[in-house]
Amino acid sequence: xxxxxxxxxxALFEVAAAEGKLATVEAELYRVxxxxxxxxxxxxxxxxxxxELARRLKIVEKLLGDRAHNVTTQLLSLVVGTGRLRDxxxxxxxxxxxxxxxxxxxxxxIRSAVPLTPAQQETLVAALQRRAGxxxxxxxVVDRSLLGGVxxxxxxxxxxxxxxxxxxxxxxxx
Amino acid sequence: MNATQVLLAVVVAxxxxxxxxxxxxxxxxxIIYGGLASLIIFGLLWRFAGPAARKxxxxxxxxIQAELDAAAAARREADAxxxxxxxxxxxxxxxxxxxxxxxxxxxxxxxxxxxxxADAxxxEAEARATAEAAAxxxxxxxxxxxxxxxxxxxxxxxxxxxxLDARRQAALIDDFADSVRRTAGAVS
Numbered sequence: 312x313x314x315x316x317x318x319x320x321x322a323l324f325e326v327a328a329a330e331g332k333l334a335t336v337e338a339e340l341y342r343v344x345x346x347x348x349x350x351x352x353x354x355x356x357x358x359x360x361x362x363e364l365a366r367r368l369k370i371v372e373k374l375l376g377d378r379a380h381n382v383t384t385q386l387l388s389l390v391v392g393t394g395r396l397r398d399x400x401x402x403x404x405x406x407x408x409x410x411x412x413x414x415x416x417x418x419x420x421i422r423s424a425v426p427l428t429p430a431q432q433e434t435l436v437a438a439l440q441r442r443a444g445x446x447x448x449x450x451x452v453v454d455r456s457l458l459g460g461v462x463x464x465x466x467x468x469x470x471x472x473x474x475x476x477x478x479x480x481x482x483x484x485x
Numbered sequence: 486m487n488a489t490q491v492l493l494a495v496v497v498a499x500x501x502x503x504x505x506x507x508x509x510x511x512x513x514x515x516i517i518y519g520g521l522a523s524l525i526i527f528g529l530l531w532r533f534a535g536p537a538a539r540k541x542x543x544x545x546x547x548x549i550q551a552e553l554d555a556a557a558a559a560r561r562e563a564d565a566x567x568x569x570x571x572x573x574x575x576x577x578x579x580x581x582x583x584x585x586x587x588x589x590x591x592x593x594x595x596x597x598x599x600x601x602x603a604d605a606x607x608x609e610a611e612a613r614a615t616a617e618a619a620a621x622x623x624x625x626x627x628x629x630x631x632x633x634x635x636x637x638x639x640x641x642x643x644x645x646x647x648x649l650d651a652r653r654q655a656a657l658i659d660d661f662a663d664s665v666r667r668t669a670g671a672v673s
Contacts, residue, residue, distance in 0.1 A: 423658060424649075424654065425651070425654045427658065428655075431655070431658050431659070431662070434659075434662045435658070435661070435662050435665070438662045438663075438665040438666045438669060439665055439669075441666065441669040442665055442666075442668060442669035458642070458645065458646065458649065459645070459649045459653070459654055459657050460657045460658070460661060461657070461658055461661040463661075463665070470661075470664075470665060472657075472660070472661045472664060474645055474649065474657070478638060478641060478642055478645065481638065481641055482634060482637075482638040482641075485633070485634040485637050485638060
């Protein structure tokens with residue numbers, strides 16, 4: 312799977328770079344992949360080979376519409392059309408990593424239970440950037456299952472201060 | 486009148502011509518011829534029929550003797566058979582006694598073995614039941630603890646969710662940022 316995801320990520324990277332929209336496409340694909348990952352029904356329909364391909368591609372177009380760049384829509388349609396939707400998170404993760412490496416950035420994912428305000432995001436990015444000692448390519452994800460708090464992943468480091476994890480620790484103690 | 490007197494009367498009559506022919510005695514010559522003929526016949530009989538008669542008598546004697554011998558042999562055989570039967574009967578009795586004793590012994594062994602096995606099975610069943618009861622107690626305890634933990638964690642989650650309003654959510658994010666800043670200072 313990882314070799315295939317790597318191949319797809321390389322292809323997407325080359326196309327986006329050739330179009331000169333690498334940052335835009337990478338950011339949009341990340342948001343779309345997060346949205347699909349958190350929506351089981353959408354994931355089920357787009358990944359179901361029993362559903363006609365034309366219909367699935369129509370859903371992709373309707374989902375992105377004018378909100379995403381044309382290249383992003385085409386690349387997502389490619390992944391859906393080849394039946395690799397299940398690999399989409401891995402593909403996008405590799406694409407983001409490659410794009411970040413290209414720009415000399417470190418990928419940082421900030422996962423929170425509620426949407427961050429711009430001020431909160433700025434504060435967090437500054438703190439994480441100071442800790443990493445390098446500029447970051449920040450991706451924010453809203454994950455209600457965390458209940459509260461934040462989980463930040465900077466490179467290979469995970470800083471978990473979510474309510475979910477604390478509750479799990481309490482449960483383990485009980 | 487015996488034979489001597491008859492012979493004497495015959496001689497007297499022959500010697501005495503005065504004597505007339507006796508009413509009972511035949512003529513002398515007839516007596517002589519008759520006597521001679523009788524002797525010849527007796528002699529011939531003795532000569533020719535005697536051996537056959539003697540042979541017949543000795544054959545009959547031998548046959549009777551053979552029959553007597555066969556009867557004696559049959560009797561001896563019957564006696565031997567009777568002795569064998571008596572012995573066999575004695576053996577049958579002994580064999581019956583031996584079989585009965587063997588049956589009694591085997592019966593006693595089977596009963597003893599059955600008792601041993603029943604005791605062992607009873608002990609095993611008791612041990613199994615004891616172990617199972619202990620396991621059930623343990624499982625029940627574990628399940629109870631797990632249920633308590635589940636309820637406690639559910640209650641804790643519910644309480645936390647009820648207290649997590651927007652202000653507390655923001656406070657958690659700010660705390661996280663402060664924590665990262667502090668550790669950033671320590672790391673750098």
